[in-house]
Amino acid sequence: xxxxxxxxxxxxxxxxxxxxxxxxxxxxxxxxxxxxxxxxxxxxxxxxxxxxxxxxxxxxxxxxxxxxxxxxxxxxxxxxxxxxxxxxxxxxxxxxxxxxxxxxxxxxxxxxxxxxxxxxxxxxxxxxxxxxxxxxxxxxxxxxxxxxxxxxxxxxxxxxxxxxxxxxxxxxxxxxxxx
Amino acid sequence: xxxxxxxxxxxxxxxxxxxxxxxxxxxxxxxxxxxxxxxxxxxxxxxxxxxxxxxxxxxxxxxxxxxxxxxxxxxxxxxxxxxxxxxxxxxxxxxxxxxxxxxxxxxxxxxxxxxxxxxxxxxxxxxxxxxxxxxxxxxxxxxxxxxxxxxxxxxxxxxxxxxxxxxxxxxxxxxxxxxxxxxxxxxxxxxxxxxxxxxxxxxxxxxxxxxxxxxxxxxxxxxxxxxxxxxxxxxxxxxxxxxxxxxxxxxxxxxxxxxxxxxxxxxxxxx
Numbered sequence: 098x099x100x101x102x103x104x105x106x107x108x109x110x111x112x113x114x115x116x117x118x119x120x121x122x123x124x125x126x127x128x129x130x131x132x133x134x135x136x137x138x139x140x141x142x143x144x145x146x147x148x149x150x151x152x153x154x155x156x157x158x159x160x161x162x163x164x165x166x167x168x169x170x171x172x173x174x175x176x177x178x179x180x181x182x183x184x185x186x187x188x189x190x191x192x193x194x195x196x197x198x199x200x201x202x203x204x205x206x207x208x209x210x211x212x213x214x215x216x217x218x219x220x221x222x223x224x225x226x227x228x229x230x231x232x233x234x235x236x237x238x239x240x241x242x243x244x245x246x247x248x249x250x251x252x253x254x255x256x257x258x259x260x261x262x263x264x265x266x267x268x269x270x271x272x273x274x275x276x
Numbered sequence: 277x278x279x280x281x282x283x284x285x286x287x288x289x290x291x292x293x294x295x296x297x298x299x300x301x302x303x304x305x306x307x308x309x310x311x312x313x314x315x316x317x318x319x320x321x322x323x324x325x326x327x328x329x330x331x332x333x334x335x336x337x338x339x340x341x342x343x344x345x346x347x348x349x350x351x352x353x354x355x356x357x358x359x360x361x362x363x364x365x366x367x368x369x370x371x372x373x374x375x376x377x378x379x380x381x382x383x384x385x386x387x388x389x390x391x392x393x394x395x396x397x398x399x400x401x402x403x404x405x406x407x408x409x410x411x412x413x414x415x416x417x418x419x420x421x422x423x424x425x426x427x428x429x430x431x432x433x434x435x436x437x438x439x440x441x442x443x444x445x446x447x448x449x450x451x452x453x454x455x456x457x458x459x460x461x462x463x464x465x466x467x468x469x470x471x472x473x474x475x476x477x478x479x480x481x482x483x484x485x486x487x488x489x490x491x492x493x494x495x496x497x498x499x500x501x502x503x504x505x506x507x508x509x510x511x512x513x514x515x516x517x518x519x520x521x522x523x524x525x526x527x528x529x530x531x532x533x534x535x536x537x538x539x540x541x542x543x544x545x546x547x
Contacts (some may be wrong), residue, residue: 171425182415183414186412189319189407250418253417
């Protein structure tokens with residue numbers, strides 16, 4: 098049995114991202130390094146044969162996803178669920194939680210300058226954030242963090258993929274003024 | 277635009293004494309596109325402040341507090357029409373700005389260690405701007421991600437219920453159906469009718485013999501009841517008479533209109 102086809106079969110059948118460790122576990126002939134080598138090979142194969150899908154590294158694993166060029170075809174298919182995009186308030190709140198987690202409601206509100214209760218509830222309902230701890234102090238406030246689904250939803254491999262401050266298109270370099 | 281929206285251009289207001297400030301260039305403020313933005317476009321007071329600062333290329337580390345405060349107050353005119361919580365957030369920031377403005381007016385010695393009253397606000401603005409920028413990155417990532425689908429995302433097409441299907445019958449079909457019906461009615465009715473499947477006496481004979489193989493006698497009505505039509509009754513009676521003539525069975529009836537019994541001939545009781 099060709100090991101690359103075993104990996105391909107798993108990736109094909111899975112609805113969620115599979116990590117190299119997940120994939121290596123299914124056969125003793127496989128190990129994580131080999132799996133990653135195989136995936137690189139499969140990627141090349143799909144690209145050279147111009148497939149409508151590719152292997153994407155997402156949420157700490159690998160997943161076969163359709164290529165964005167074919168989005169228009171899927172959009173035409175009426176049973177594809179239409180995905181609502183997140184509001185600006187939700188995105189700002191998520192950004193704060195992603196960087197500052199675990200973080201409580203008070204800090205989120207302090208940074209955005211507006212109340213956050215409704216947004217936090219919505220984000221938790223959509224499984225993008227979850228309560229990860231309880232803070233110290235009065236009432237032991239709930240502290241939120243991002244979920245694995247957050248990475249899946251935005252197509253990130255890990256949280257480290259979020260832009261660093263110096264990669265952003267804003268002037269942040271000189272912070273001496275607030276000393 | 278919702279009812280809570282404030283658009284400055286909609287509200288005519290006479291020049292007020294407090295709008296004449298020492299900063300120049302504010303005379304034509306009503307026509308200023310910078311201030312002609314609905315509050316609904318902003319995520320909150322920090323977002324609004326950043327808009328004012330960045331659009332005017334103001335050095336964020338040296339904010340002209342008096343000017344910005346005036347513009348901010350101008351922008352939030354009518355803020356009380358927003359929902360209470362939202363209005364409170366803008367008004368709180370207005371108060372902060374006014375306080376900083378006042379602190380800036382305090383005399384200070386040059387050599388004294390100076391705490392810029394704007395420092396905390398600047399820190400907050402920069403921090404907020406950072407996350408606002410990250411939110412933009414997230415927005416782009418979400419857009420890109422939503423152009424790719426995982427396996428199983430496309431569900432099987434559900435069969436629509438018959439009632440949900442659009443009616444495909446058009447007037448042309450109704451018309452042709454009407455014409456066909458009219459033509460059929462116009463045809464002369466035939467003077468006779470015939471059974472689509474005639475009942476034959478031979479069939480009835482076979483049936484009666486079959487029944488009488490299992491039983492010594494049978495009611496005539498039982499022979500007819502599975503079909504119940506007059507033609508079957510007539511043919512069954514004819515079959516009985518024929519079999520009686522061949523001496524394979526005998527018929528017995530106690531009195532007119534009483535039950536007619538059909539007996540197997542080899543049965544000694546029926547002799």
